[in-house]
Amino acid sequence: MTDGQGFAARYGPWAVIAGASEGIGAALADELASCGIDLVLIARNGPLLEEVAARARDTHGVQARAVVQDLTDPDVVVKIAAATDGLEVGLLIYNAGASDRTSTFLDNEFDYSLIQVALDCVGPMALTHHFAPAMTERVRGGIVIVASLACLAGSATLAVYSAVKAFQHTFAEGLWAELRPHGVDVCCTPRGMTYTPALARMGVAYDPRLRCARRTWRPRSSKTSATGLVSSSARRIAQWHRRCGPSTGACWSR
Ligand SMILES: NC(=O)c1ccc[n+]([C@@H]2O[C@H](COP(=O)([O-])OP(=O)(O)OC[C@H]3O[C@@H](n4cnc5c(N)ncnc54)[C@H](OP(=O)(O)O)[C@@H]3O)[C@@H](O)[C@H]2O)c1
DSSP, rough: OHHHHHHHHHHHSSEEESSSSSSHHHHHHHHHTTTTTTTEEEEHHHHHHHHHHHHHHHHHHOOEEEEEEOOTSHHHHHHHHHHHHOOOEEEEEEEEOOOOOOOOTTTSOHHHHHHHIIIIIIHHHHHHHHHHHHHHHHHHEEEEEEEEEGGGOOOOHHHHHHHHHHHHHHHHHHHHHHGGTTTEEEEEEOOOHHHHHHHHHHTOOGGGGGOOOOOOOOOGGGSSSSSHHHHHHHHHHHHHHHHHOOGGGGGOOO
């Protein structure tokens, strides 16, 4: 059995990636497609999302649906439920959630902070609450929440970001304990700096020493587990950078 087949056997045929049009989410989509997993990809930018979906279909022969959806929409669960009706979703990856500002809590409009809470706290809870019951019934499944090392401590200009990432970390840890007896893996990935379009839009300069292939932790078993998947995606981003360089838009969606 190949790594990819092992992955599909462990989690099931379909994965949902929330936040998949670029950066880490697009890398995860490529990684899962290479394991033969069919994909439901969610983000707001339709054309970029469709590129990711088309690449998965053309390169790996998997099914891939692009669902254009704002994850902070109060009706998000209803819409995602409709888009995934009848699919056996065995893996949920909640990736969206980078901060796009470096300003203090008081300098931001309060609504901006509420959107961060909606995206990073309400979104993962809502989608987990929707998808996890079927996983526990099947006694197999996986949930990955992409957090940040910022979850470990509060810091200036990232007060809300570090707080919502701490929520994700603690939430995932509790879920891990609750769902493990039901055959569902849960992992939180507190990532270090990864040069993505979100980071570029914040004005962070590309530094090849921070190409970010570095793992934030060591997976127990290569691509057959959710933790292994996330590490592989970090390597994939590093390969894109090497191939395309940091300044071309193309490298983000390849
Ligand atoms: N980059 C880093 O250095 C770094 C470091 C530590 C942790 N992380 C974490 O890694 C994750 C991914 O970060 P990233 O740098 O790739 O940037 P990101 O801004 O979180 O973007 C990731 C994806 O999420 C989608 N997205 C963002 N807001 C959305 C919304 N409201 N509704 C639907 N989709 C949305 C984006 O596409 P659309 O714009 O098309 O919607 C994109 O496809 C985040 O959770 C972040 O906190 C990143």
